[in-house]
Amino acid sequence: MKQNQALFEYLLRLGDSNMILGQRLCEWIGQAPALEEEMALGNLALDLIGQARSWLEYAARVEDAGHSADELAFTRDERAYRNLLLVEQANGNFADTLARQYLFDQYHYHLLGALSSSTDAQVAAIAAKGLKEVTYHLRRSSAWIKRLGDGTAESHAKMQQAIDEIWTYSGEMFIADEVDRVLAAAGIGADLDPLQRLWEADVQALLAEATLTCPPLEQYMQRGSKQGLHTEQLGFLLAEMQFLPRAYPGASW
Amino acid sequence: MLQTDANPHLIATDRCGEQLQFPAIEALWQLLDQVPDPEVPVVSVVDLGIVRELRWEQRQLVVTLTPTYSGCPATEFIEEAVAAALRAAGITNLRLVQQLAPAWTTDWISAAGREKLRAFGIAPPVGSASKRTLWGEEPEVACPHCGSPQTTRVSEFGSTACKALYRCDSCLEPFDYFKCI
Numbered sequence: 001m002k003q004n005q006a007l008f009e010y011l012l013r014l015g016d017s018n019m020i021l022g023q024r025l026c027e028w029i030g031q032a033p034a035l036e037e038e039m040a041l042g043n044l045a046l047d048l049i050g051q052a053r054s055w056l057e058y059a060a061r062v063e064d065a066g067h068s069a070d071e072l073a074f075t076r077d078e079r080a081y082r083n084l085l086l087v088e089q090a091n092g093n094f095a096d097t098l099a100r101q102y103l104f105d106q107y108h109y110h111l112l113g114a115l116s117s118s119t120d121a122q123v124a125a126i127a128a129k130g131l132k133e134v135t136y137h138l139r140r141s142s143a144w145i146k147r148l149g150d151g152t153a154e155s156h157a158k159m160q161q162a163i164d165e166i167w168t169y170s171g172e173m174f175i176a177d178e179v180d181r182v183l184a185a186a187g188i189g190a191d192l193d194p195l196q197r198l199w200e201a202d203v204q205a206l207l208a209e210a211t212l213t214c215p216p217l218e219q220y221m222q223r224g225s226k227q228g229l230h231t232e233q234l235g236f237l238l239a240e241m242q243f244l245p246r247a248y249p250g251a252s253w
Numbered sequence: 254m255l256q257t258d259a260n261p262h263l264i265a266t267d268r269c270g271e272q273l274q275f276p277a278i279e280a281l282w283q284l285l286d287q288v289p290d291p292e293v294p295v296v297s298v299v300d301l302g303i304v305r306e307l308r309w310e311q312r313q314l315v316v317t318l319t320p321t322y323s324g325c326p327a328t329e330f331i332e333e334a335v336a337a338a339l340r341a342a343g344i345t346n347l348r349l350v351q352q353l354a355p356a357w358t359t360d361w362i363s364a365a366g367r368e369k370l371r372a373f374g375i376a377p378p379v380g381s382a383s384k385r386t387l388w389g390e391e392p393e394v395a396c397p398h399c400g401s402p403q404t405t406r407v408s409e410f411g412s413t414a415c416k417a418l419y420r421c422d423s424c425l426e427p428f429d430y431f432k433c434i
Contacts, residue, residue, distance in 0.1 A: 035399040037409035048415035049325020054353070087412060129323055132356060132382075132434045133414075140409050 003007070006182040007120070008062045012187055013179075013226065015055030016083035016233060019073055021050035021104060023241050033094055040140065047133040054126045074144070078235050079228040085125070085168040092162065093147055099162035102141040103170045103203065109138045110217075112200045114190035123188060140203040142206055147208025148203065150176040160212050171221025174199070179226070261266075281313050281314070281339070282316050288338050291327045295373040298331055302361025305352055314339065314347040319357045322414045358382040359433050370431055372395045376419065378433035394430050396421035 007144035011185075025045035047136045056069035077121060086104055112134055115127035148159040172194035183189025200217055207214040224230065285307075286299040296317075298304055306317040316335060320328045323413040327343050332349055339347050359378040360369075367377035379392035401423035408418040 016399070036410075039418075040408060040410040043414045044326035046326070046414055047322060050322060050326070054323055121354070125356070126323075129353055129356035132358075133323060136409065136432075136434075 001178050002188060003182060003188075004062060006179045007188060008059055009179045010183050011055050011059035011062060011123075013082040013084075014050045015069075015072070016058055016081050017245050018048040018052035018055065019089050020081070020083040021087035021101075022046070022052060023237060024089075025097075027091055029059065036092075041097075044137055045141075047130075047137070050074055051126065051130045051133070053238055054129075057124050058126065069185055070245070073228065078230055081225075081228065081230065081238070083225060083230075083236060084169070085222050085225050086166065086172065088230060088237060089169060092165075093158065095158040095162040096166065098144045098148065099159070099166045101137070102145050102206075103166065104136060105138040105141045106202050106206075107173050107195070107199055108134050108203075110195050111190055114195060118189070119187035127172055132224075145206060145212070149207070149212040156211065157221055159210070161215060163207065163212060164215055167215040168219070168222050171219075172223045172225060172242075175221070175223055175226075177226050196216045218232070230239055255379050272362055275309055275312070275314075276342075277311055277342075279429040280311070281307050281342075281344075282387065284338060284342055285335060288331075291330050291334070291381030291414075293370070293371045293373070293375065296362075296366045298335060299328040300363050300369065301330060302357065302363070304335070310348075314344050315350060316347060317352050319349045319352045321357050326412060362431075374398065375416065376428060377429050380433055382433050392433065394419055396424060396426065397427045397428055404428075 017201040022045040025041045025048070028041045032041055038251070054071055056072045059092060059111070060067050060072055084104075086100060089096075102115055109131070112127040112131040115123055116131055118124040118127065121123050145159065151159075174192045176192045180189060180192055184191045202215045220230075254377075255398075260388075282299060285295045285304050288298045290296050290298055290301055290303075301321065303318055303321065303364050304316065305319050306315075308315050316339070316350055318332060318335065330357075332351075336347065336349060360381050362378065368376045374397050376394050376397045391406065393402050394404050394406075396404055399421060401421055403422040404419050404421055406417060407427065410416075411418040411429045417432050418427065419430045420427045428431060
C-alpha cells in the first residue's frame, strides 16, 4: 500500500470518528437532563466537528481528487465511512452517552498525544490543537463516570450497565491493520500497542475509583469499521445528517 | 467625481486601482485592533491573539490568522472581517494564511484584552496554559462584577466553547469565565 493512500484512509478514520460522535451528541440538544449539560454536550460536539473538518480538509488535499471536506462528509455512503463502531452507537440514557464518551475520550487523548509528534507537520498541528480540547472532554467525562458510579445505588447500576453494554465496541480502536502499520512505521501514525496499554491502565484505574467493575479486557471485541462494515446504527444517522445536502445539492444560506 | 469617502483610504491607488503606497505594518496592526471579535465584541481580534503576523511580501500583504478552538463557528466570519477592514483601507492585494501550529492559547490574550473582558463581565483566564491548569486544581476565579474570590463553577462549558459558567457566592451574580487553554 502506498503511503499517500494509507494517509488518506487514516485521515478519514480520524475525521469520521469525530464527525459521527459530534453528530450523535447533537441529538441531545433539547433533551439533556439539565441546561448546563446540554450546553456541555453541544460544545463537545462543536469541538469534535471542528476537528473533523480539519482532518477531512487535509484528507481531501491528500486524496487530490477535487473533493471538498463537505463532499467527503455528506456524500459518502455508510460503507465508505471509517468511524469506529463505538461512536456510532445510540445515545441511550445519559449514562450510556457518558460511557461511550469516556471510553472514546480516554483513547482520543492518548491518540492525539501520540500524533502531536507525528513526522507529518499537518497531522501534528491538528492533533496538538485538538489535544487541548480533548483534555477538557476527558476531564469532564471522567468526573461524570466517578460521580454516577460512586453515586446512588441507581446511578451506580445504570453506569455499570452502560459500561458493560458498550464494552464490546471498545477494543476495535486497538486492532491494527495495514494502514496503521504503514503509517506507524513512517512515524506519521500512532503505534497502537503502547496506546492500548495506556488506555487499559487508565480505564481500569478510573472504573475502580468509580466503584465500578471493569469488564474483561480479553473478551471478543466487535470490529469491521476499518473496512467500512458498520452496525445498523450508522445508516440512520447518515440518513439524517446527509439529507439536506443530498436533497438540495449545493444549497447555501 | 470627487470622492467623499466616510472610510478614508490609508493608501493611495493609481487610476487602475494599483496600490501606490504600502503602509507601515504598525499602522495595519492598529487598524486590525479595531476589528471586534464577533462573539465577544468588546475585544478585538488583535487583543485575542488571533492575528499572528502581518508582513509585506513585495506588493502583497500576507495576514496570518490562527483559529481559537477547532470548532469555533466565528473563524470564517473573522477572516472575512479582517479582509474587509483591510480592503476598506485600500489594500487590494492581500492573502490570508491560516496557521494551526503553534496552537492558539489564552496566554496570547493581551493585558488590555483581559481588562476589557473583565469590564464586560467575563472573568479573564487565570494563570497560564499548561497541562497543570488543564488537569490541576480549580483556578481561583474572581467575580468580574464585585471582585470576590468566593465563586463556584456551575458548568465546564458556557455559552461558547471558550467559556465556562460560574456563579459568585458573594454578589450571587452568574458570570462567564474565559477558560485557560
